[in-house]
Structures are given as C-alpha cells and as structure tokens.
Amino acid sequence: MSKRVVIDPITRIEGHLRIEVEVDENNVISKAWSSSTLWRGIEVILKGRTPMDVGLIVQRICGVCTYSHYRCGTEAVENALGMTIPLNAKYLRSLMQTSLFMHDHIVHFYHLHGLDWVDVVSALSADPAKAAQVALKYTDNPIAAGEGDLRAVQERIKGFVDTGKLGPFANAYWGNGTYKFTPEQNLVALSHYLKALEVQRIAAEMMAIFGGKSPHPQSIVVGGVTSVRDMLSPARLQEWKQKHAIVTDFIVRGYQADIVMAAEAFGAEPSVLGGVNVKNFMASQEFVLANGEHLFDQGVIMNGDLAGVSDINPDWIAEDVTHAWYSADAPQHPYDGTTIPNYTGFVERDTVYGKLPTLDGDGKYSWVKSPRYKGEPVEVGPLACLLVSYARGNQIVVDTVNGLLARTGLPIEALFTTLGRTAARMLQTLIAAQEGLKTFDALITNIQSDETTYIKPDMDPNKEYIGHAMMEAPRGSLSHWLRIKNGVIENYQAVVPTTWNAGPIDANGKMGPYEASLIGLKLEDPTKPLEVIRIIHSFDPCMACSVHVMDFKGQELSEFRVSPNGQ
Amino acid sequence: MDTHAALYEQGKARLDALRQFAPRQQQSLIEKMQQHGISRRDFMKWSAMVTGMLALPLPFSNLVAQAAELADRVPLIWLHMAECTGCSESLIRTDTPNLDSLIFDHISLEYHETLMAASGWQAEENLEHALETYKGRYLLAVEGAIPTANNGSFLTVGCKGHTGLEIIKHAAEGAAAIISVGTCAAFGGVQAAYPNPTGAKGVYEVVSKPVINLGGCPPSEKNIVGTLMYFIMFGKLPALDMFNRPKWAYGARVHDNCERRGRFDAGEFVEEFGDHGAKEGYCLYKVGCKGPYTYNNCPTERFNHHTSWPVLAGHGCMGCSEPNFWDDMADFEKPLGRQLLHGLDATADTIGAVILGATVVGIGAHAVASLFAKPLEE
C-alpha cells in the first residue's frame, strides 16, 4: 500500500516549493513531484519598458542570487545592441560575481543546508575539549573551533535551548538516524554556523563596495559599471581585498574542513549516496581572468559521459509545459515561447498527515516549466560546472577536485551523489575565491592605463534587436533572451537554473533532476522526511528564479486567463 | 500628570504586559546572576547607573531593573508571500544587533521560512502553534506582496494549500503589530507594476489593521531591525509618516542628506556614467537620480555596515522606498521630466511641444484665413 507524503513549505530555500512523494510499504520513494506554488508575472511587466531598466527589474526575480539576473539581463541588452563594454567594467562585474558566489554559497551551506547535516541538539552533549581535537583532523588550522570557542558556543546554545522556546530550531528532525556527525563534530559545525553568520556579512560588504549595496546591488548599467570612484580609490580596492582575505580564510579553514568532515561521517550513509539520477549536465563559462580567459568552461555532458563533453547549442533548448500551469501545444524554444497561465489547482487525497489537497501528477501541477536539451532533462549547478570543467581538463578544477578526492579517499563516482553535489559547491566557492585575486590583479594592471568604465549605448528606436546572454549563476547555468522593438522590450525570456532542476515531468514522462533524485530513496519516518529535504536542499532551490520570465510574445493581457475554480 | 510621571506609568504598564508572557527561561535572571557571582545589590546599583545615564529620576531605576529581567520575549512571525527573499537576505546582514543576537536575545523567531529548521508539515505546525499561543501578542512581519487575482490562487503555501491571501488575513487577526518589510509587502512592489497580472497588493490593502510600511527594495538591514528593536525597546510603534513608514528612518528625503547635494546646488552634474563628472562625484540628477522624491535614510545609514549606497557607487537613487516606484520613477536613467510615458513612447515635454506646435499651426492657419475673411460689418 503506497502512501503520499506532502512537504510544503520546503523551508530554508528561496521561494515557495512543494514536494510530494509516494512511498511503498518499505518507505522507499517510488514517485515524486516537484511544484512551485507562486507565479508573479514579471515577464508580462517587462513588456513595453526601456531596455535600460531591464537589469534592475529582472534583478527582483531573486534576492538571493541577487546579482545574477541583474547582470545577465543587462548583458543580454548589450548583446542585442552589439556592444562591447570596457575591460574595467568586465573585471568589476566579475569581482562582484566573485563576491556573490562567496556570500551565496556560504549562506547556503551553513544557514540553508547546514541543519540537514548538523543536529543542533546533539551538539549540546559534546565535550568541547574533545571537539577541538576533532576539528584538527580535518584541517591543520581550524577556525572558530578552539576549545574556548566551542565551549562558549555550547553554553550559548544551551542557555537558549534551556528556555524551552527554540524559535527557528523548534520542531525539526533532531535525532533522526541519518544525522551522522558525532556530538563533537556537530559542535564544530554549529560553531561554524554562527561564525558563518559573521563572515557572510563581510562577503555582502564585498559586494557593496563595487555594487552600492547588497542584496540588489545598483551599479551596473547597459554599457558598463557606474562605481568608477570606488574603482579609482586605493582605499576601496584594498577594502575589497581585505574582506576577500577574511572570507577566503573562512572558506579554506572552515567550509572546506566541514566538507571533508561530512565526507568522512556521511561516506556510508545511503540516503546521501544517491540523488543524481539525471546524468546530463550543463554549465556556462564564468569569471573573467586576464587576457579574456575564463575560470570555468561551458559545455554539456550527456549520460554521465565525461569524455563526450560538447559545446552548448542554444537551438536545442525547448520548454515543455505539459504538466505546468500554462497552456501550449508543444515544447517551445525560448525565442518562440508563450506564457499563458492555466491554473488547475489541487486534488484532495489521503496522505500520511490525513486528507490534504495534493498535486495532480497526471495533470498540471507546477508554475515551473520543464526545459529540455535535445529533449532530455539536464542538471545545472556547481556540480555540473565542475564536471564540465573537469571533463574539459581545466587544470585548476582538475587539481582541486582530485585534491579533495585524495584527501577524503573517495573515488570520482562519489561526485555523482547528494554529498558530491554539496561538496562541489564548496569546491566552486574555493576556486572562485582563490582565483578571484587574478581578476583583481588584472583590474589593477588595467587601471594604470585605462580608466574607462562605461560606453554610452546607441539604440535606434526604429530598429529591432535580438540578443541573449549566458552565464553561470550560483545555482547553475543562466541565460536571458530578449527582443527590442520601437526602443522598448518586445519580449523577454530567462532560462533559469532552478527551472532546469525543478521542472515537472515532460510530455514523454521524463522527470527533471529534483524528482528523479528522490526515486529509490528510503525514508526513516515518512512523516518527518528529512532525507528528502536534504537532497532537495543540495540543489539549492531558488523558486522565485524558476517561475517567471518565460517568454512573452505579442500577447495581450486579455489572453492571460486563469480559470477561477481551478478547472 | 507631569511627563515623568506619565512615562513612569507607561513603563510600568509595558512591563506588566510583558510579565504576562509565559516565562521563556526556567532559570530567572537573578538565579543566573548569582551563578556568575553578581549579587542583587550589584544589579540594583547597575540599574541606578543606567537610569542616571538615561537622565531619568531615581524611581525609574526600579523599572530598568524589571525591564532587564523581563527582556527578550517578543515572538516574531515572519511570512513570505510573492517575494524574492531579498528582504530576508537584508535581514541576515544585520549588525544592529547581529542576527544571532537578535534571535537568541531579543526576539523569539517563531516562523521564518528561510531560516527555520523545520519544513513542510512540521513548519506549518510551528506557525499554527505560534498563532494560537501568542495570539494578540506576536509581531507579524510580512515579506512580499499578496496576489489577489483569481482569489489569490497565484500563491499557495503549506500542506493545506491555503492561499497567501487567506494566510495573511488569518495571521493579521492576532497580531500585536504588523510590519510590511519591503516595498512589495508595503505597496505591492515589482509584481504590482503595470499591468499587475496577479493583482498583487500591499498588506495594508488586504487587512483591516494599521500596518507599518518599511519601504525599500529591500529596506536596509538597519531599517528592518531598527523598527523591530524600537518595538522591543519602547513597547510601542514608532511615529509614522504619510505612507505609514517610521519617521526615524523615512523622515527625510534622500536628496536632503545626500553627500552630493552641494554638487546639485552648484549645478555640477554627471552627464553620462563614467565621465569626468562621475569621477569627481558630481550630482547624478541628470542620469536619473530620484533622490529628490524619495524618503529614506540611505545617505546617512547606508547599507551593509555603512559600506556604501547606490549614489556612492555612482548610480542614481531609483526611489525604491516609494509606492508604485517601478512605474512612477522609471526610466531609471532619466530625470522624471524625461521619462517615457507608458504606451506613448514619448516624454511629457515632447507631447507638450507637439501640442504647442499644433497650436502654432492652428494660429497660423487662423491668421492667414483672417486675411481673406470678409471684414467685419457692424
């Protein structure tokens, strides 16, 4: 007898995500559905606005990868207008991207994902002296993990837990059998959870130095970057470098060590050794180094065949809405897509929590579309990024990945797991942080002979323009596509990382990466599905990103009908 | 009653109210202090000192002592609607106080989807528990606009499939105070921009209670946490401006305190980004700064631990703390008078000039015709 489990809201993510699974009598997942339950309609709002404002508007798609859409939208307009921006602007944008990755990945691992790995309650019974010794196993110079630090953290949390009011830690899955850290390991990780709160603030300040603020920086314009005074100020440049040093130090001594620790503790935990069931990966190139080189490569890997990595062919991207709350007859390419909402609501049925409205897996059940590459689902994200660069023989990536594998004694196959996905995010952060200094140095060299940061865009209102930009956001490959007519936006489309990962089943019955990753997973207690949440979190969902900015092409508002009663 | 007496009464009433909360710590502050070797006498001396620092008469030291014993019990429920999580991201950057201090020492964060450990069914239980247990006493913070079109079906949250609209209305009923965090919750924000396909609205438009609006996309971490701390410290809501924004943060225009205001008055303007004026820090009015129409404390508090703000980064203010700013303040790289009127692809001045031209042509035609007209016979 199969049972339905509903998980909504999936917390510690960006946006509104509902996951439903069906488990058999052994509590093994046989079916899974992923749904976003919010539609904002930003694609409709963009129509008729000036391309110069596009960046600022699409930035509001997401406040977490708050810079990715801003930059991608702006660069799509630049591409449409046939512009090349000054080198300084490229470097500054890349440095802001570095800041974003450092911030975003730290916050994701510790504050969003962390509590899937770390049992806060268990940390209370740790011996701080022993924990300090444990920390030394994973790095020679642990951060915030001295005996005194750990004791202070433990006392603080103890005082908090003693109140009986656990606030954000209440009613969670503490004690679940798939938490594998020892109390001492938990205490070390908990200390890093608090330390990371401090460090992420500094990483956000890095963004603010060239971006004006974070989240939602405000210094990129079509044609370049506005923060020329910050770029020309030696104090500001060094401020960035100093903060970069502090955050990188934490990544090396804290984040990296914790991943090594997790690899050891969870290396035999079956629930994190699957979770990569779509073995197609896509990544875009990212981070400008000197001489126009990029830190990470673009490409596609199909069927896990690292030897067969190929270039992305944008023509092979199409979006399917068979099971999404939109109307369309067939899969559509980004340039020809439509977005006609068609909300069908929920279906009442029995679940492990009693009778509940649930997703209609046979019909439409999500605001996310299902993008496909050559008709196949594709996973994007840090894991895909590292695999593509690794497959291409990118020396920095190969060395870093092999280094971690050697240190943990794991084979390359270990990357194709939930644990591997989480580890890949750390490696990507580490590489981006360390190599970011090359971009910084390239900027310093260039400023000496060139202070240009901006070229005025030249747009002829009588001409039509088409353009797109592809980049690697913290959650994976991101592309924005647009048309300009009469000097205003005619249609707009973003193909977003979480759309690739979180989309529902397509017309051929193929599941996207989220859904596929859950199949075969055994749950300890279906009413407390920590294992599911952990796997989904390893993708770093960003739902606001995934639902919107599909295409809008010559449709009038009257076509946007939603059946009020859900039928 | 003189002012001090009134204030004393107010303080006493506030503490009485706080005392009714279920104790959060089994161990009292006094017991805890004794463990750490602080006597009751030391504590009273400290209270008297603090009272003196606050320039209040001695009877108040009693209140100060009571306040310290009672502090940190304000339950906070934070809901996410049609949003981008930018406001939560802003919250976690707080340093006034830090987020850990906020959560451990000042508020009891009962529900916050981005930060809470529980998910799904358990998360929903936490919400229901908090709404019931702290009825009439919790602070409600809302992030994101409320989609209202099609009965709110563009957003559902939770296993039970309630719409955002239903959840907000329910949560608002028992709230001691409601804070709309960010322009979306306050005024509808980006999804409410023309043509507002989901019927997105600000919280104050869907509940029948006063709402504090924290404009900003997102508001600075200081404006969010500062407003929470105002309630915690003073036990009442701050004074509000014309759009129900706290005056302590939104009392002055960005323009009033702008570091480039002198450049404005001197008539020194950036003509295009990256030019000589941009390098010199000239006024950004001509490249679209909306600081003159925007109330916020960005120039004085800045963002991210006072690191920067858009004008310092060479980009004009986009007016993000004002209602309907996505429509009213666009184009963001042009001054207000040069914005393209929606649907007309022309500026007000172009249209004015065209009407003027048509008038002149009409006058010309009339004048010429007058030359040929039959003279007036009386």
Next chain:
Amino acid sequence: MDHSATRIRTLVFSPAIRIFHWLRALSILVLVVTGFYISWPFLVTPDSSDVLVQGWIRFAHLMGGFLLTAITLVRFYLYFFSRSDIERRSFRDVMSIKSWITQLKSYLWMGHLHKAGVYGPLQFVTYIAISLVAVVICITGLVLYANVYHEGLGGMLWGSAAWITAQMGGLAQLRIWHHYLTWAFVIFVVIHVYMAVWSGIRFKHNSVDSIVSGYDYPKPDSHH
C-alpha cells in the same frame, strides 16, 4: 463719413488688474524658464563650486512662485470684490447659449458678440481654467517647497504638504504633475497673445493696449 464721436474712451481695466496682469506675466515667464532648467539643468557648470548655479536658479523659481501664488490669491479676491463689475458681468455671457454661439461664430469671421462684460464666454471659461491650473501648480509648488525648506513657512506647511503628497501617490507623481501643468501655461500664453492681437484687429478696438493703458475705445453703439 460721420466724424462725430466715433469712439468713446472707456476704462476697462483698473490699475490693480493691469499691474497684476503684468506681474503675473513676468512670474510665468520666469517660472517656465527656470522650471524647465530645474527639470533638465542645461547650463554647464562654472569653474568654481562657489557659484551655486542651481541654487540661484531655484531661488528665482521660488521668488516667481511666491509672486504667482500671491497674485493668484489677490486676483480671486479682485474678481469677486472689485468695485467695477466689468469682469463679473461676463458671467452672464457664459450662461447664455446664444452668446456662446455668437462668439464661436465670430472667431470664424462671422458677426460679432456684444459682450456683457469685458470677456467673451470662451475667453472667460479659459481664464477660469488657467486660474485653477495656477492654483494647482501653486499648491504642488508649495508642497515641493516644504520638502526642501523645513523651517519657517515650509515647516508650517509641512503637515498639509505631507497629506497632499500622500493623496497624489508620492512626491514623484506630485512633481511630474507640476511639470505637466507648466505646459498648460506655455500653450495658454501663445493662444492668449494671438487672440488679443487678432481680436484687436478683427473687431477694431484697443485690445492689446488696454491692458497697458487701461482704456478701450469702443464705438458708442457697441458699448452697453
């Protein structure tokens, strides 16, 4: 030809009306020019930051604004309480459909309206409209003023200014309406000057001079 008493010298505009007309014209000229400058500062900056270009231009705009506000108030007063009822009498024509038809025809070179007061009906309605526009632009101007100057008059006005700002949906909306209404004055002035000249020529009277000298010289039979 009959040379006896072809024209009568009649006082149509009292000195107060004439003075206020020209002060108003002056203030409108100053306000339009400085207003467009404030909207789009087109002058290049001088070499020294000590010269407050924007500051001085805003000062001129403020002086013009206060002048216009004062005159708008006084003119409303004069319209209702002036000893001469020559303006108020025109209201009779406004209420008469026949007068409207006669006047509109006269603009198309057919006939001539013998006006009850000094203004024709369309003219009268236009002046009322532009006076109301003046009221709105003065109020929005004062709200903008109160946002810049927080003490004194600005401080006194602040409460109402904040209320008006909220009613208009924010300062940006208020500011842009202040800008739009400028165009009403620009277009009005052009039509106004043309009509004054044209009607003097067409109807052979002293229409332009009269706002300077105060006198018109109507034919005896054309004056009631």
